[in-house]
Each structure stands twice: as C-alpha cells, then as structure tokens.
Amino acid sequence: MGKIFNTPLYPYQRSEDQDPGPATRHKVIIIGAGPVGLAAAIDLAQQDIPVLVLDDNDRVSFGSRAICFAKRPLEILDRLGCGEPMVARGVAWDTGRVFFDKDEAYSFNLLPETDHKNPAFINLQQYTFEEKLVERVRALQEQGKPIELRGKNKVTALADNGGHVRLEVDTPEGSYLLETDWLIACDGATSPTRRMLGHDFEGRVFEDNFLIVDVIMQADFPAERWFWFDPPFNRGQSALLHKQPDNVWRIDFQIGQDIDREAELEPENIHRRLRAMLGKDAEFELEWASIYTFQCRRMERFRYGRTLFAGDAAHQVSPFGARGANSGLQDTDNLVWKLKLVIEGKAGEDLLDTYSDERIYGADENILNSTRSTDFITPKTEISRIFRDAVLTLAKEHEFARPLVNSGRLSVPCTYDDSKLNGPDMEQLPRATRPGAPLKDADTGTGWLLDQTGNDFQLLGINADVPETLEVGGITIKGFQLSPTESLKTCYLGDARAAVYLIRPDQHVVARWLAYSKSATIAALRQATGKA
Amino acid sequence: MLITKPNFDHTDDFYAALIKAHDGLSKAQSDALNARLLLILSNHIGDQSVLDTALKAASSEKELS
Known part of the structure; x- marks a missing residue:
C-alpha cells in the first residue's frame, strides 16, 4: 500500500549539532512529532520562538488511531493556521445512534450551533491530521520561521541541570548531545521522558480489550456515530462504527477480558467478525487492525523544573468521548503563550505552574467523564449491568432515560473556574x-x-x-x-x-x-x- | 426534603400492586423490573439532594440487616 503512513515525511538528515564540539543550546526542544508535539511547535514557531522537534520515527502515525476532532481543537487549529484544510478534508457529523440488542434505542443530534464557524466534530485519520500539521511546519519554514523537525532522533538519556536540560540523542549516525532551556515532552502514553526522569503515572487500569479495525468499503451508512450495546453480532459486548474520509470506516469491537491477542488479530477472525456485523455479502478491505486496553491516569504535576509534559504523556483516558488528542491540543494551547512570556522575560517561571494547575483541572474532568463512560459500556458487576440494561430498555420509549445512556460524553473544553489567573467577573453577563x-x-x-x-x-x-x-x-x-x-x-x-x-x-x-x-x-x- | 413519614394514598393497594407486578417473573426479569422502576421514580424526583438522602437511607438499612 502506498499509504501516507508508509512514507517518510521527515527523513533523517545530519544536523550541524552533531559535529564535534560543545552541545548546542536550544530555546525549546519538543520530544515527539505526534499531533500534540507538532501543534506545540507550530504555535511557538509562528510566534517566532525557535523550536526543535525530535522524533524517533520519520513518518506519521500508523493506522487511523485518533479520529474524532472536536470543535475547540478545530478552533485552536484555526489559530495555528491549519484548521480549514482539516475541516475541508474531514467528515463532519452531528448525529449519533444508539442500538441495544437488535434495535435502535434512540438517536441524538449534537445540534451544531449556527453561529459557530466550526462543526461539532470532524472525523479525520490521525495520519492525515499529522500530515496536515507537517505541511504547516513546511509552510512556516518557507516563511523563515524558526522551526526544525528531526526524524530518527531518539532521546536516550536526559537530565535537568537546573539552568537547562541536557539530552543524549541517538541517530542512524550515532549519538550526540543537546541542551535546551525548556523541554516539552509529547512522547505519548508510554512517555520515555517520563520514565527517564522517574515520574509517576497513577490511575485506574481497565481490563476489557477492544479490537479496533479500519475497513475500506463502499457503504451507504450515513456519516453518523453508531454505537451498539449487546448486539447480536457481538453478544454481551459493545461495538462502534464511524465514518472517516476516503471510504475508510472505523469499527471498534469490545472483545472482553482474558483474550488470545494473536488469535483475535488473525485476518480470518477479523473477517468473521466483520461479516457478522456488515452481512455475509459485504465487500471490504482491511486496512489496519489493533487491540487496545486502556487506563485512566495522569501525572501528579505536568511541570517538573524545565520539563513540561503534554498530551498522553501527561494524562491518559479511555477513547470514549474523544478526549485524548483533543485534550492534548488544549494542553499546548494553554502552555505556549505562557512559555513565550517566560522566555521573553515578561513573566516569571511560576506562570508555568499554572499550566500544570489548569490542565490538571482539565485532565481530571476528562478522566472523570471517560471513567464513567467506560463503567457504563463495560459494567463491572451484575447489578451495574442490570441498571445499564434497564436504562437502555427505557431509552427506547422514555425520553428521560436517554441522557443516562453513556457511550462517551463527547469532548468539550473545560472552564478554568478556580484558576488563580482569573480576574473579576460581572455576574449579570452570560x-x-x-x-x-x-x-x-x-x-x-x-x-x-x-x-x-x-x-x-x-x-x-x-x-x-x-x-x-x-x-x-x-x-x-x-x-x-x-x-x-x-x-x-x-x-x-x-x-x-x-x-x-x-x-x-x-x-x-x-x-x-x-x-x-x-x-x-x-x-x-x-x-x-x-x-x- | 425526603419524605419519610407515611405518604401513600393507598398503602395496601400500592404494596399489592408492587408484588403483583413481579408475578410469574424470573429472578432476572424481576431484577430488571426493579431497576426500571427505580430509574423511573428517581427521574420523577430529580432533586439530587433528595436522591442522595434516599440512597443514604437505603444503604444504612442494608448495614443494619
């Protein structure tokens, strides 16, 4: 497949920093060229703060991964100069349908607010999202903005020396040293930065496994979010169908605990599941499949000295509600202006602690919502399943039960109500x-x-x-x-x-x-x- | 405020109707009916502080038994 995720977009190139001599000092280094790292870099560079992004790979993410981008992140992307191409490319949607057993229980509409530029949600494969961000990086470089992206540069050791952070970076031509005033770690849920600096990452682990599949097919399903509880094709479990661009469909199957991962990932087994769902005559091509479990957890703080953690490196949620990449973009939105003021000497370093405070507030809200969704979707006790099924049964006839159905509380930005940065309010205003x-x-x-x-x-x-x-x-x-x-x-x-x-x-x-x-x-x- | 003084219009009629609703049901069907009934009544009350007090009252009964 000549897919974008197989194409090196920022192949390794030797840098002068690798020449013998003392380590080069940078203003800001970002580890990780995923959605969050690239957004942070674009934000800094377009405001003329020099930034270097290091990534251990040289291409966009493999498989669709994060696919739902909410309105607030699209607004942030507009500020970063790349929202409109994403919306033009993405599949906008606002209707969700919930099925229970064999029948539709109800549908909901996110009611797009007519006075807003952006839709409630678009679906876009993470690889396309990252490709658009890399295009924006290249456009900034052409304008002479101070942004550099180094592929196949893997950070293998780092230390905060108080005045700066020192990094050892491995490349195809051996390792070299770098120094930076500020480090932003956007290296994902397994964050090697977090591990190397010895910080904790505590929270709740969920046992259920989910098989996630991208399928290419010509199908006349509408651009809606379809969620099944206990359907005939996946008894006792849940399933989700979402449309992405280019006739790619995302399908998630809950497959329970104690599974045989290798057997589940056999193409014959995936085809059997898909035929049960889509009909035995359905024609489709399998693009990508993966099995995941998830955890809801966060770091105790998002700033440790000169290192700032953002996105999945700092906090992790279940995918229900699309609160992963969406909240990561809100992290860098919050961080970058503060870091800029500190670098320019217009604010004290303490301002960066409010990044941690405000985004922990956001992360806790996301973790709470995502944990509750997960508990509804995968009931942990007999009685919680009885109540869950009672809600779903009632939802068909009774409007009151529908708000109780929780297949994911879709990502909305939080209000930093108790932030110490807030000034006075005038309560008669909305x-x-x-x-x-x-x-x-x-x-x-x-x-x-x-x-x-x-x-x-x-x-x-x-x-x-x-x-x-x-x-x-x-x-x-x-x-x-x-x-x-x-x-x-x-x-x-x-x-x-x-x-x-x-x-x-x-x-x-x-x-x-x-x-x-x-x-x-x-x-x-x-x-x-x-x-x- | 949660009402804990007698408040039924027809106490014995209600109780008989509650038991009758479960006639012929399996344990699973009865559990499901109870859950639906509880959700319907909870929504009717709506007020979170009343519901919290009711949950607390029901939970302390469990501890006593």
Missing part, C-alpha cells in the same frame, strides 16, 4: 463566557469572533470604548470594538447594554466588566500573567 471559559464563537457581522482573537492579550469592547493598545510591563493588550450582533448579545451581553472582555492569547476569558477601566484592566492583566 454564564457561558465567565472568567476561565473559552470564548464562544460568534458572528460579529464582519467575520467570526474566534478568527479575530488569539495569540495576544486582547480587550474586546461591545458597545463600549476601549483603547487600541495598552502596554503593561512589556505586554501589549490589543483593543478592538464590535457592535452587538444577535450572537454577540446572546453569548456576551445577556441583558446588559455593553461589556468589556479581557481575553488571553489562548482565547479564554480573563475578566469582564460593564465598562472600560484602565486600572481594572491593568490589575487583571497582572493577575493573568501570574504577577498578582
């Missing part, structure tokens, strides 16, 4: 956009709100005058004013006539008022940059 919340997209009359925000601190005045710029301790706040459209009124004004919002570079709300005050804005900016 709750959805309170301090700590991500901005809600809105039609501003001149484009999408989220396309007009990000990368800087910004002061938004709706029916209110705000200055064009305001300098606070070397940080520039950029002001902009909008007239209230219907969607701005709904999300940002409520019953108020005017409002002023201070917005972080990651598009989260810092503080809000009914009118502009210079002293209040300065105090809130100091709060948001860890100087209060």
